[in-house]
Amino acid sequence: MKAALNVENRESQPESRSMQLTSPRPVKPLTGSNQQNIAIKNNYLQSIYQRLSFLIVLIPFLGFLVALGLLWQSEITSLEIGLLISMFALTAFGLEVGFHRHFSHRAFQTTTAIRIILAILGSMAVGGGVLYWVAHHRRHHQYSDRVGDIHSPHLHGDRIGGRLLGLWHAHVGWILKGEISNSMLFAKDLLRDPVIVKVNRLQPVWVILGLAIPAVLEGILTVTWMGVFRGFLWGGLVRVFLVHQLIWSTNSIGHVYGSRPFDSKDRSTNNIWLAIPTWGMSWHNNHHAFPNSAIAGLEWWQIDPGAWVIRALEIVGLVWDVKVPTAGMKEAKKLRR
Numbered sequence: 001m002k003a004a005l006n007v008e009n010r011e012s013q014p015e016s017r018s019m020q021l022t023s024p025r026p027v028k029p030l031t032g033s034n035q036q037n038i039a040i041k042n043n044y045l046q047s048i049y050q051r052l053s054f055l056i057v058l059i060p061f062l063g064f065l066v067a068l069g070l071l072w073q074s075e076i077t078s079l080e081i082g083l084l085i086s087m088f089a090l091t092a093f094g095l096e097v098g099f100h101r102h103f104s105h106r107a108f109q110t111t112t113a114i115r116i117i118l119a120i121l122g123s124m125a126v127g128g129g130v131l132y133w134v135a136h137h138r139r140h141h142q143y144s145d146r147v148g149d150i151h152s153p154h155l156h157g158d159r160i161g162g163r164l165l166g167l168w169h170a171h172v173g174w175i176l177k178g179e180i181s182n183s184m185l186f187a188k189d190l191l192r193d194p195v196i197v198k199v200n201r202l203q204p205v206w207v208i209l210g211l212a213i214p215a216v217l218e219g220i221l222t223v224t225w226m227g228v229f230r231g232f233l234w235g236g237l238v239r240v241f242l243v244h245q246l247i248w249s250t251n252s253i254g255h256v257y258g259s260r261p262f263d264s265k266d267r268s269t270n271n272i273w274l275a276i277p278t279w280g281m282s283w284h285n286n287h288h289a290f291p292n293s294a295i296a297g298l299e300w301w302q303i304d305p306g307a308w309v310i311r312a313l314e315i316v317g318l319v320w321d322v323k324v325p326t327a328g329m330k331e332a333k334k335l336r337r
């Protein structure tokens, strides 16, 4: 079943399902208590998140360097390429179709079992639990490229130094600051869902599982401890490093370089070359123009693997209420130059 899209960015107000074509909700200026509310103000908690974030960024990067070094000694095997690609595809899918389109934007509805699978796969990408991710992301949409946006590349000045700093901040710098967006404000609907809260609480288990699966698989198939290590390296750390870089590229490159067909009230862009590895996340200007759309590639030529899977699941009845913008909605938001 198709559902016309609510073009307003109202993720923090789940009960709203307007089908009218209205202009985006005005952004609340960040002052006083509002500024306090969008992030958790707890220095102790923030320092823990900061240290944890540092490790989450550093360890996969070191793993990637070790893997590159090992390539001088021995070739990557076809099994390892298979583990790398399949673990990459599954976890990036969990992020884009699960954390992003389903949990952050409620772009489609699905069964509890599929919600759990999507939440677990997304958690295996080691980008934080579903509540943490959704809160940051909805905040990003609410304040996109304005003060309050947690990872805009455009808030550090227009000089070359400021632009480079902005790119760094949007890509990874914001994570290293350990800021925690307020789930009570941005993800209240998910906090009310006991199943998702439970999956979120088990986040460390999913991270370990995501690293252990390729290690165990290669260990069993090669019957060596070296196989366990190499599976952990290629299907685990290298895979996490690559998922991180590609998903973070949407925050950095996806708000700086690329085309802007729609008036999205921010500086988001479309980039075709990132469309396949990000499951369609890189149609980011389309996405900011129609944040609740389950389909990110809005033209026939815009490759959107995430949408293909959503459509396939819709055909077999496992997904419903798939939101897409009408032709009129798209026309109304087209940028005319």
Ligand SMILES: [Zn+2]
Residues within 6 Å of the ligand: 140, 144, 250, 251, 255, 268, 284, 288
């Ligand atoms: Zn964005």
Ligand SMILES: [Zn+2]
Residues within 6 Å of the ligand: 100, 104, 105, 137, 141, 287, 291
């Ligand atoms: Zn989004």
